[in-house]
Amino acid sequence: MTALLETRGITQRFSGLVANSDVSISVGRGEIVGLIGPNGAGKSTLFNLIAGVFPPTEGSIWFDGQDVTHLPAAERCRRGVGRTFQVVKSFETMTVIDNVIVGSLARSTHMREARRKAHVMLEFTGLAARADVLASDLVPAEKRRLEVARALATSPKLLLLDEVLTGLTPAEAQTGVELVRRVRDTGVSVLMVEHVMEIVMPLVDRAIVLDLGKVLVEGKPADIVRDPKVISAYLGDRHAVGA
């Protein structure tokens, strides 16, 4: 079976600055893949390329067996790519339920059906009690969950999570980890960018480390954390020597 998502030799330049260089990664069906790397490694750029915010300078992106390289973000959503944003982008003047309804409308334009599905997603993410609150009145952890609920409401095959666990209290992060597992258990593949290694590593099936726009290593989380190249990328060469 082919991978759900595949990037083939993606390069992205921003007027001279190379953010991604020949990046080829894949996400299998039902897999949770972690995308990690130090600041400026090109994680967010790769994310935006996969979500379709802009097309890559070179290379191609394949989703569900089709070339989606030049499809706009809205069309990729319809094909089954859901995403959250690193800096949360709630619809602030709308209620929580209305935020999620926008997501469910991607699949069903029947309002009653869309509303019902939005309620299911709020239950799933534990936001049901906050359904009629304005999104602007949510606390940060709830806004993160709203992003996930909204993306899930579009019935994605692949969910892109951009630092949803970063900046949360340990208890909140634990709830988040469980949420991601439950998402995978419903058959959705997950590609997540994360900073906090100790949270991500137990969660993901596979980790891809980006450094300076290139794939540094990729493999099982347990191997990744011991890899001298990874340690040196994160902490500098001096620490890698003793590893």
Next chain:
Amino acid sequence: MDQNFAKRRRRELLTAAMLVAAAAVVPLLVKDAYYQNIMVLTLMYAALSQSWNILSGYCGQISLGHALYFGLGAYTTALLFTKFGVLPWFGMLGGGVISAVMAMALGYPCFRLRGHYFVIATIVIAETALLLVQNWDWAGAALGITIPMHGDNWLTFQFPRSKLPYFYFALVLAAVAWFVTWWLEDSKWGFWWRAVKDNPEAAESLGVVVFNSKMGAAAVSAFFVAVGGGFYAQFVSYIDPESVMGFQFSLKMALAAVLGGIGTLWGPLLGAAILIPISELTSSHIGGSGRGVDLIVYGSLIVLISLARPQGLVSLFSRKKAPAR
């Protein structure tokens, strides 16, 4: 939760029906032509403002050039009637369709602009159109068009002796504009528009084609404003460029919605019900001296309302308590 929502929707519909019924009786009690005139204008502005609110309130694309569509509606109706004998009913519809197409043609380049730049473009385009019409000889240029009167007639929609038919037409127009807004509010379009206003990038990631959503809002909005323009041409039976395409129309539609509550269902109606009588009464009672006292009073009242209720007067009626912060 769903039941609450359905209940709220029904209550809104019921409130509107009662308001229409109550409004229908008013001109039978108040027979003074001067006050009836104010009522007609108030209802017309309620309809205009409600339509403006679809593009600028719900979808967040602030237009200060809607006088263009108002003028297009007025001119289409007047020209078709005086030049080709086409009944104003068709003129109003035709003007609406032309305006909707025009709105999309203009939206095609303009919706690529963001924020203030979009607003500036709408003003510039409307002012340019005003200049073009002022120099368009076939359409009467700056002198405008006088619509010949042939006595009371529903077919030609002319009533020299009574304001009542105009009143009822304006009432229906305002009611239809309200109903369309009400209906769109709980449709995919309504949700897309609000999403586009709040955060276009997030909307796009959820499958909303932002550009198309804006085009849809522009077309609906322009259509109803143009029908209002066609009505106005029949109501005053004389139009010239400045009196139907002037900036004051763009401003008044926007102002009514903003005062009442931008992006809300009831805001435009409430805003028009307060703004238009104030504007008419001040100009006829304390205006005319040439010293602009009426405008000072009018302006001060607007400032006072905006200071007291920056989120719009409609917030006075909101049942929810202010959120604890």
